[in-house]
Amino acid sequence: MPRYTKTAMLLHWLVALLIIATFFLGLSMVAIPGFSPTKLKYFSWHKWMGVTVLLLAVLRVLWRVTHRPPPKLVSIPDWQHKIAEGMHVLLYLLIFAVPLSGYLYSYAAGVPVVYLGLWQMPAPFAPDPELKAALKTVHYVLTMTMAASVVAHALAALKHHFIDRDVTLKRMLPL
Numbered sequence: 458m459p460r461y462t463k464t465a466m467l468l469h470w471l472v473a474l475l476i477i478a479t480f481f482l483g484l485s486m487v488a489i490p491g492f493s494p495t496k497l498k499y500f501s502w503h504k505w506m507g508v509t510v511l512l513l514a515v516l517r518v519l520w521r522v523t524h525r526p527p528p529k530l531v532s533i534p535d536w537q538h539k540i541a542e543g544m545h546v547l548l549y550l551l552i553f554a555v556p557l558s559g560y561l562y563s564y565a566a567g568v569p570v571v572y573l574g575l576w577q578m579p580a581p582f583a584p585d586p587e588l589k590a591a592l593k594t595v596h597y598v599l600t601m602t603m604a605a606s607v608v609a610h611a612l613a614a615l616k617h618h619f620i621d622r623d624v625t626l627k628r629m630l631p632l
Contacts, residue, residue, distance in 0.1 A: 459527035460628045468517040469629060472510060472552060473607070479506040480604055504563060504570050507556035508578070514552040527628055533617075544610055551603040558599050562592035 461469070486499035529538055560578065563570050567584030571577045582588075617625035 458624050458628065461527060462520075462524055463631065464520055465517075465524065465526070466629055466631045468513060468520060470631070472513050472517060475506055475510050475513070476552070476555075476603065476607065479503060479510065480600065482506065483600065500568075501571070501574065504559070505573055507559050508570065508572050510552065511556040511560075514549075514556075517552075518549065530623060530625065532623055533621075533625070541613070544606065544613070548603075548606055548610060551599060551606060555596070555599045555603050558592060558596040562589065562596045565589035565592050 460466075482499055482503050486496055486503055489496040489499070560570055561581065564580050564582060565585050565588040567589075569577050569580065614626045614629075617623050618627070
C-alpha cells in the first residue's frame, strides 16, 4: 500500500492537532467575560498557536510541492477524487487564511503579536477600528468554515475506513 511520507504524516497531524487546539482555545478565551490575566494569557497562546500553524503550513506546502503524494486509489470513483481535491485546496487556503486574518485583526485592534513572548511580529498597518470590525468578522467566518471543513474531512476519512473499508485513512496514519 503506497503511503504518505513520514514527514507528510507528521506535518498533517501536527497541523490538525494545533488547529483543533487553537479553535477550542479561541472558543474558551472569548467566553471569558471582561479582561483578566487568564483571558490575556489565552489570547497570547492562541496567537502563538496560530503563528505556529502558519509556519508549519509553509513547511507543509514546501514538502507537498517537492514530494509526490501516493497515487490515487483506483477503487474510488473520480467524482470522489474531485471532491477530495477541492476539499484539500480549501483546507490549504484556510490553513493560511485563518491565522493571517487573526494576525491582521490583532494589529487592526492595536494589539501586537509577540510570538512566544519573545519576537514581536511586524505591524502591517496602524490600528484601525473599522478594519478591526471587518477583520473580526472575516476571522470568525473563516474559522467556522475551517471547523466545518475539518469535520467534513474527518468524516470522509472515517467513512472510507469503516464503510468503504479502503486504505484511504491508513495511508496517512503513522502506524
